Amino acid sequence: MTAEKSLGMGLKRGISLRCPNCGKGHLLRGYLTIRSPCEVCGNDNTIYPSDDFPPYLTIFVTGHIVIPLFIWSDVVYAPSLWLEAAIWLPVTVLMCLTLLPFMKGAAVGLCWAMDIVRTESAT
Amino acid sequence: MTCRESDLLVREYQEINAHLRSNTGQFVNWFSFLLTFSLVTAGGVLVLDEHRQGWRGMALDYGLPIACLLLHVLAFAGILIFRHYIIAAHRKINDIIALLGDKHGSPVPVRFSLWMTHLMAAGFAVSYFAWLTLLILPWT
Numbered sequence: 479m480t481a482e483k484s485l486g487m488g489l490k491r492g493i494s495l496r497c498p499n500c501g502k503g504h505l506l507r508g509y510l511t512i513r514s515p516c517e518v519c520g521n522d523n524t525i526y527p528s529d530d531f532p533p534y535l536t537i538f539v540t541g542h543i544v545i546p547l548f549i550w551s552d553v554v555y556a557p558s559l560w561l562e563a564a565i566w567l568p569v570t571v572l573m574c575l576t577l578l579p580f581m582k583g584a585a586v587g588l589c590w591a592m593d594i595v596r597t598e599s600a601t
Numbered sequence: 602m603t604c605r606e607s608d609l610l611v612r613e614y615q616e617i618n619a620h621l622r623s624n625t626g627q628f629v630n631w632f633s634f635l636l637t638f639s640l641v642t643a644g645g646v647l648v649l650d651e652h653r654q655g656w657r658g659m660a661l662d663y664g665l666p667i668a669c670l671l672l673h674v675l676a677f678a679g680i681l682i683f684r685h686y687i688i689a690a691h692r693k694i695n696d697i698i699a700l701l702g703d704k705h706g707s708p709v710p711v712r713f714s715l716w717m718t719h720l721m722a723a724g725f726a727v728s729y730f731a732w733l734t735l736l737i738l739p740w741t
Contacts, residue, residue, distance in 0.1 A: 530684075534677070534722060541730050546737050553741040 485591045492587020493580050497521060499590065505583050512586065526589035527596045532582040539581070540573045607701065614697045621690045621709065628683055632721050635676060639669060639728045646735055666736035673729040680718050680725070687714045 488498045497503035503518035514524040548566050551557065557565075589595070602610075646661055653661055687709065694707040 530719070531681075537726055541726070541733065545730055545733055549734065549737050549741055 483591050483593070485588070488587035488589075488591030489584055490587070492583035492585070492590070495579065495583045497523060498526075498587040499523070505586060506579055510579060510582055523586060523590075525595045526586045527594065528582055528585035528589060531585040531588075532578060535581040535585065536574050536577045539577055540570060544570050544573065602700070602702075610697050610701055614694060614701075617690055617694055617697075618708075621687070624683075624686070625714070628679075629717075632676075632680075632724075635672075636721075636724050636728055639673075640731065642669070643728070643731045643735060662739040663736065666732045669732045670729065670736065673725055673732065676725055677722065677729075680722050684715060684718050687711060687718075 487501075491498045491501045492505065495505045497505055497513075497516040497519060499521035500516060500519035503516035503521075504513055505523060507513040512524045514522050516523060544566060548562070551565075552562065642665075646665060649661060688711065691707050691709040691711045694709055698705065698707060
């Protein structure tokens with residue numbers, strides 16, 4: 479099904495929430511549960527240990543988007559504190575919740591490309 | 602299993618245990634030092650506003666924050682590697698205990714250690730974004 483594994487391919491398929499092995503089947507069932515086996519190629523994607531990496535990645539990406547925008551809006555418009563909190567706290571939470579599945583896909587794709595599997599599954 | 606093999610396993614268990622204890626202690630000490638140092642330095646940079654002239658100003662505005670951000674990336678990698686090290690040591694100890702025929706599991710407090718590394722990562726995230734803010738502030 480897959481000619482050659484590569485980091486770019488794994489990340490691209492993972493971020494688009496597709497099975498990293500075939501690029502066609504859906505990676506997730508529901509919000510964050512990994513679908514196993516893949517409905518197209520039958521690959522078991524639960525063996526890839528994404529663990530806590532997706533939340534770290536989500537915080538990293540969200541922070542780099544939200545903090546510059548927050549500082550910029552604070553300097554340019556100087557809104558009141560309650561208005562800033564009313565805007566940026568929900569934006570941050572929504573961005574985290576939106577990005578998390580994609581970051582999970584990226585983490586699974588990364589593990590697939592680098593042949594990182596859970597120890598229990600490897601033995 | 603012969604007596605000699607059993608002795609070797611016990612010695613290996615003791616070595617792993619000692620290694621884990623020593624490394625955990627050192628890791629926590631270094632982490633605490635780096636986090637405190639980073640936050641105190643960030644505070645220092647923030648109050649040195651009136652000394653930002655010429656090259657010193659450039660170094661304070663851009664050089665130091667960029668260097669600190671890069672160091673934070675290394676620290677994050679260290680935290681991830683440390684998590685894997687704890688889990689690997691825990692599994693190895695479990696294997697040794699099973700080979701020795703003992704019914705008890707590994708005494709390594711894995712869940713506590715993983716929560717500890719979560720707290721470390723949270724501390725570093727706060728420190729990292731504080732430095733990112735310091736880097737962005739001169740642009741505004």
